[in-house]
Amino acid sequence: MYDIYALARGPLAWGAFIVFFGGIIYRLAAILLEARKKDHVVYAYFSPYYAMRSMLHWIVPFGSRSMRQQPILTTVTFAFHICLIGVPLFLFAHIILFKESFDISWWTLSGMAAQVMTVIVLLSCVYFFVRRIVQPDVRYLSSTADYLILLLVVLPFATGFWAARGWAGFEIATLLHMLSGELLLALIPFTKLSHMFFFPLTRIYAGSEFGAVRNAKDW
Numbered sequence: 001m002y003d004i005y006a007l008a009r010g011p012l013a014w015g016a017f018i019v020f021f022g023g024i025i026y027r028l029a030a031i032l033l034e035a036r037k038k039d040h041v042v043y044a045y046f047s048p049y050y051a052m053r054s055m056l057h058w059i060v061p062f063g064s065r066s067m068r069q070q071p072i073l074t075t076v077t078f079a080f081h082i083c084l085i086g087v088p089l090f091l092f093a094h095i096i097l098f099k100e101s102f103d104i105s106w107w108t109l110s111g112m113a114a115q116v117m118t119v120i121v122l123l124s125c126v127y128f129f130v131r132r133i134v135q136p137d138v139r140y141l142s143s144t145a146d147y148l149i150l151l152l153v154v155l156p157f158a159t160g161f162w163a164a165r166g167w168a169g170f171e172i173a174t175l176l177h178m179l180s181g182e183l184l185l186a187l188i189p190f191t192k193l194s195h196m197f198f199f200p201l202t203r204i205y206a207g208s209e210f211g212a213v214r215n216a217k218d219w
Contacts, residue, residue: 004175005174005175008175012178012182015186017185019186020186020189022189024194024197027197028198031198042205045208045209045212046208047212049211050211051204051207051208052207053211054206054207054210055200055207057217058199058203061075073131077124080120080128082117083118084153087114087117087118087121087157088181090108090109090114091108091109091114092108092111093164095108115161118160119161121153122154125154132147145192152180152191156177159173159174159176160177
């Protein structure tokens with residue numbers, strides 16, 4: 001067990017981070033080069049003002065008309081994303097690892113806050129799963145990959161919660177938490193989860209075109 005734990009904490013963790021950052025840089029570079037090759041006018045009408053205006057409207061809860069039309073989905077989505085990013089970045093146990101490896105640390109969540117936010121992520125995933133099943137248009141657009149992505153997000157949070165609570169089998173849960181977290185990290189650049197990095201590009205494109213060219217709003 002210790003050997004597997006050491007492998008997960010060492011080489012596999014480093015590999016996951018390398019694939020994550022390398023994959024994101026590669027994908028972003030590929031998209032930017034492809035845009036210059038096939039749709040070079042995108043760069044010509046780029047507008048920092050309208051791009052920023054678009055981003056601000058889409059990162060503020062209920063800032064767009066479509067968000068206001070779906071208040072439950074909007075609330076769940078924003079809560080999900082805040083907790084999904086906040087827990088891994090500010091969890092005390094994670095920051096301890098950075099402190100031991102790189103001698104750097106930052107502000108941490110309290111144990112209770114981390115557990116509450118973890119539950120929010122898990123309940124949000126249940127909501128997204130049910131929505132994909134019961135809402136006809138979403139069900140039609142859903143593929144097997146979409147359900148696997150949900151499972152991929154659930155695993156590190158569910159196993160982390162299990163380990164943090166010290167329930168029976170928490171040693172196995174800790175190992176599964178590490179492995180599933182590393183798998184999730186490595187797959188982010190190559191799945192729909194990569195939208196967290198492509199969101200600014202989408203808003204830059206849409207905001208500049210609608211604002212600078214069409215003189216219209218994109219929200």
